Amino acid sequence: MLLTAWLCLPSLFAQSSGYLAAGEPAKVAGARNAAVQAKIPVTVKVGYHVNSNTPSDEYLIPLKLTWLSTGALEAGAVAYPKPSLEKYEFAEKPLSVYTGNFELVANFKVAANAPTGPGAAVGKLRYQACSNKACYQPKTIEITVPYQVQ
Amino acid sequence: MSPLRLSTAITAAIFLGCFLQGCTSGPHTVRAATVKASKDRRDAPEFTLKDADGKTVHIADYRGKVVLLDFFATWCGPCKIEIPWFTEMERKNKDRGFAVLGVSMDDEGWEVVKPFLAELNVNYRVVIGNDETAQLYGGVDALPTTFLIDTSGKIAAVHVGLAGKKEFEDGIEQLLQPGGIRRDASNRMALPAFAIRTK
Numbered sequence: 001m002l003l004t005a006w007l008c009l010p011s012l013f014a015q016s017s018g019y020l021a022a023g024e025p026a027k028v029a030g031a032r033n034a035a036v037q038a039k040i041p042v043t044v045k046v047g048y049h050v051n052s053n054t055p056s057d058e059y060l061i062p063l064k065l066t067w068l069s070t071g072a073l074e075a076g077a078v079a080y081p082k083p084s085l086e087k088y089e090f091a092e093k094p095l096s097v098y099t100g101n102f103e104l105v106a107n108f109k110v111a112a113n114a115p116t117g118p119g120a121a122v123g124k125l126r127y128q129a130c131s132n133k134a135c136y137q138p139k140t141i142e143i144t145v146p147y148q149v150q
Numbered sequence: 151m152s153p154l155r156l157s158t159a160i161t162a163a164i165f166l167g168c169f170l171q172g173c174t175s176g177p178h179t180v181r182a183a184t185v186k187a188s189k190d191r192r193d194a195p196e197f198t199l200k201d202a203d204g205k206t207v208h209i210a211d212y213r214g215k216v217v218l219l220d221f222f223a224t225w226c227g228p229c230k231i232e233i234p235w236f237t238e239m240e241r242k243n244k245d246r247g248f249a250v251l252g253v254s255m256d257d258e259g260w261e262v263v264k265p266f267l268a269e270l271n272v273n274y275r276v277v278i279g280n281d282e283t284a285q286l287y288g289g290v291d292a293l294p295t296t297f298l299i300d301t302s303g304k305i306a307a308v309h310v311g312l313a314g315k316k317e318f319e320d321g322i323e324q325l326l327q328p329g330g331i332r333r334d335a336s337n338r339m340a341l342p343a344f345a346i347r348t349k
Contacts, residue, residue, distance in 0.1 A: 059224045059266065090228040090312055128225060134292040134311035135226040137255065 019048045019129035019136060022143055027118075029148040030110045036073070038145040040065070040104040042125075049097040050127040052083030056096045061128035061138050065104055070121040072114035072149050076107035089132050106145060114149045121145040184307060185321050191304035194219070194297065195286035199253070199277035202264060207251070207277050210303065216248045216325040217299040218318065219287075221279065223255045224266040226293040228312035233270050235315045239322060240274040246326055247301065252276035253283065255293060300325050 023041040030036040044050055051060045067075045081102045085094035108121065121144070128138040194209050194217075201207050209219070220236055222229035233252075240250045252274060254263045259278050267276060284290040287297065288308075298307040298321050307321050 057227075059262070060227075061225045088227065090231050095227070130227060131311070134228055134294070135223070136291055136293070137223075138225070138257075 018139055019045045020050055020125075020127050020139070020141070021045075022125055022141060025106075025145050027146040027148055028108070029150055031150045032110050032114050033112050034110045035076075036108050036110060036147065038106045038108065038121075038147075040106060040125075040143060040145070041101065042098070042104060043101050044099050044129070046100075048129045048131050049086060049088075049095075049099045050129045052096040052098055053080040054083065054096055056085075056091075056093060060095075061126070063098060063125070063127045065106065065123055065125045065143060067121060067123040070108065071119035071147070072111050073108040073119075073121050073145075073147055074111055075121070076109060079105040079107065088130075108145075108147075110147075110149055116149045118146065118148050121147065185298070185324055186306055188300075188302075188304075191300065191302075191306055194299045194303055194305050197279075197283045197286060199279060199283065201275050201277050202260060202267075207275065209251075209299070212249055212251065212299070213303045214247065214301055216243075216301055216322060217297075218248075218250045218322065219253065219297040219299055220250065221253045221255055221284070221287065221290045221293055221295045223293050224262050225256070229294040230270070231312060232294055232296070232315075232318075233272060235318060237271060237273050239318065243322060243326065248322060248326060250274035253279040255279050255284065255290065298322065298325060 021043050023043075025038040025040045028036040028038050050063055053062045053064060055062050063080065065078045081098070081104070083096040083098055086097050086099070087094045104125075106121075106123075123143045123145075124140045125143050126138060126140045129136045196209055197207075199207050209217070218236060218239065220229075220232070222233065236250045236252070239248070252272065254276060256262050256278070263276065263278065279290075287295070292310050294309070294312065296309040296313065296318070297305050298318075300306045306325055309317070
């Protein structure tokens with residue numbers, strides 16, 4: 001039991017909401033004007049999928065990371081992994097989805113006038129999950145990227 | 151850290167960690183549904199919602215009819231499988247005291263629902279639901295969630311997730327029979343299985 005608990009301890013730091021969980025990315029660090037990247041680990045619960053950022057159908061809700069506040073960082077593009085095309089019982093055509101573990105890469109630039117020191121960018125990750133038989137209400141979880149301006 | 155706090159932390163780690171490590175038993179099992187005996191049915195909770203024409207709809211308006219109440223959303227793939235079935239069932243049975251009532255759980259409302267209904271040629275009444283209505287019906291986190299309501303306004307069956315067309319047809323047929331019980335040629339009671347098949 002203690003071994004299981006030990007193995008699971010890193011998960012304590014993740015943000016989760018039902019069918020998807022995001023781990024806290026490692027702190028990013030850079031000088032003014034430097035480009036920095038944060039890798040955000042995401043896990044979809046076994047037996048479920050979430051739509052990719054480019055769903056197969058216009059009615060489907062995409063996975064989307066947006067920033068609420070970025071502090072001394074300027075937000076750039078978010079790089080989503082290549083989705084997989086999976087066939088489900090309820091859809092005629094394969095769907096563009098994410099399952100299991102994957103990473104989102106958030107690109108930032110340290111602002112030219114950024115004060116040195118720590119801070120955090122805060123965003124929200126919206127997703128909509130389904131199993132093979134049912135779909136679940138869209139949910140949003142908070143994403144925090146800690147940074148250090150050097 | 152005290153032993154109690156350590157124990158609490160370990161327990162929390164196991165529960166949260168197991169979720170992330172995938173050591174759960176997988177997706178919710180789709181709940182099987184059966185047409186309950188009359189004595190075991192509870193009243194369908196009342197709601198007041200608007201249809202596409204802005205008219206107020208109460209579930210009580212349907213008293214005396216068998217109602218298939220379908221909670222759905224435009225972004226729900228399994229819902230899109232069932233909706234054409236319900237359209238067909240409405241067409242076949244509307245003159246027999248049967249009605250389908252759709253409850254959309256789309257946050258965006260009619261802006262997204264109306265084109266969706268037009269695309270699927272939906273021929274039955276649809277209202278826009280809300281969290282309050284969902285709570286009345288048990289939360290309705292999973293879509294589709296479908297209730298069969300008898301002529302007395304009581305919930306006779308619930309399907310959570312994609313179900314089989316025949317299960318709906320059998321349940322509706324049973325509830326449309328006088329007394330809500332279907333009898334075969336030899337006058338024996340013939341209850342449908344009305345259970346959701348799972349892989």
